[in-house]
Amino acid sequence: QFSDFVKIVEVGPRDGLQNEKKILPTEVKVNFIDKLSATGLRSIEVTSFVSPKWVPQMADNHQVFQHIKKRNGVSYPVLVPNLKGLQSAIAAGVKEIAVFGAASETFCKMNINCSIEESVRNFRIVVEEAKKHDIRTRGYISCIVGCPYEGETKPATTAHLASIMLDLGCYEISLGDTIGVGSPRKIKRVLNELFHISSNDMSCYALHCHDTYGQALMNIHVGLENDIKVFDSSVAGLGGCPYAAGASGNVATEDLLYFLQGQGLETGIDLDEIVGIGDYISKELNRINQSKTGVAVLAK
Numbered sequence: 639q640f641s642d643f644v645k646i647v648e649v650g651p652r653d654g655l656q657n658e659k660k661i662l663p664t665e666v667k668v669n670f671i672d673k674l675s676a677t678g679l680r681s682i683e684v685t686s687f688v689s690p691k692w693v694p695q696m697a698d699n700h701q702v703f704q705h706i707k708k709r710n711g712v713s714y715p716v717l718v719p720n721l722k723g724l725q726s727a728i729a730a731g732v733k734e735i736a737v738f739g740a741a742s743e744t745f746c747k748m749n750i751n752c753s754i755e756e757s758v759r760n761f762r763i764v765v766e767e768a769k770k771h772d773i774r775t776r777g778y779i780s781c782i783v784g785c786p787y788e789g790e791t792k793p794a795t796t797a798h799l800a801s802i803m804l805d806l807g808c809y810e811i812s813l814g815d816t817i818g819v820g821s822p823r824k825i826k827r828v829l830n831e832l833f834h835i836s837s838n839d840m841s842c843y844a845l846h847c848h849d850t851y852g853q854a855l856m857n858i859h860v861g862l863e864n865d866i867k868v869f870d871s872s873v874a875g876l877g878g879c880p881y882a883a884g885a886s887g888n889v890a891t892e893d894l895l896y897f898l899q900g901q902g903l904e905t906g907i908d909l910d911e912i913v914g915i916g917d918y919i920s921k922e923l924n925r926i927n928q929s930k931t932g933v934a935v936l937a938k
């Protein structure tokens with residue numbers, strides 16, 4: 639039914655750790671990322687070059703990026719909110735960045751302290767400057783189906799922002815169900831709208847599901863049915879967003895892998911190794927492992 643390779647973007651070291659009360663020592667973050675690098679993952683989002691006043695968990699971005707072992711064939715994107723962040727990322731040797739906006743005015747304001755329009759102006763500056771340094775840019779859109787402050791999002795709002803970000807030069811748009819309120823029908827509505835703006839080519843989209851209401855894998859299945867081949871996840875279901883009250887973690891990489899394998903799809907990633915890393919990081923954080931697959935495999 640689906641062509642068989644699916645790419646997973648591991649966002650645990652960024653989306654996961656940005657939301658933890660316990661700030662891990664830099665060495666542990668580096669060790670965590672180095673372990674992930676050896677599993678077959680092709681893309682690991684490692685940190686963010688945001689204001690440390692806003693997200694102190696990511697304040698060691700430069701050290702983390704410099705100390706991780708970069709494997710051939712693996713991308714190590716970082717989040718960048720503005721030119722200042724881009725300059726720091728360039729100084730650290732970053733080759734791929736992600737800019738991040740939202741399909742909700744209030745969320746945009748709470749997360750990056752500006753309106754959607756201002757954010758677009760800012761993306762343009764960042765993407766243009768990144769191009770000059772041969773840095774490629776991924777774009778995130780948060781709140782594609784719902785916002786913690788404004789409720790439901792209109793599919794047209796998400797599609798409009800996606801088309802702008804693609805025009806600016808983002809090579810891929812990661813569609814964030816930031817607070818995990820999406821269900822298959824709602825995700826399908828957004829994807830239908832996106833279908834139109836990209837001339838029926840879905841290869842420029844990724845789906846970024848949080849599992850707050852336990853809908854993530856169902857939503858990912860809808861993504862697969864609609865030709866999406868890239869999914870963001872985090873080991874042990876780490877994650878959340880500091881500006882999205884009530885949002886729980888990303889879909890767990892272990893659960894996503896088990897699901898994709900069950901569907902006969904290839905990822906090139908070793909499930910047992912991922913399970914071991916989920917266990918390792920949960921222990922470092924003193925946190926219950928949120929992956930059902932992780933818990934089941936570890937109990938064997």
Ligand code: HMG
Nearest residue numbers: 687688689692719722723749750751778780781814816879
């Ligand atoms: P602001 O306060 O409006 O910015 O914040 P400012 O320009 O007035 O700067 C304030 C201070 O921050 C200044 O320092 C700047 O130098 C400094 P001061 O002069 O007071 O000492 N600053 C920086 N420092 C380091 N790196 C920078 C930087 N920029 C300014 N890049 C800003 C605006 C965008 C900076 C702030 O709102 C911010 O950093 N926001 C980031 C929030 C964030 O990281 N959120 C989580 C990621 S998004 C997410 O999780 C969703 C996602 O997973 C998808 C999904 O699930 O939907 C991606």
Ligand code: MG
Nearest residue numbers: 653814816878
């Ligand atoms: Mg997220």
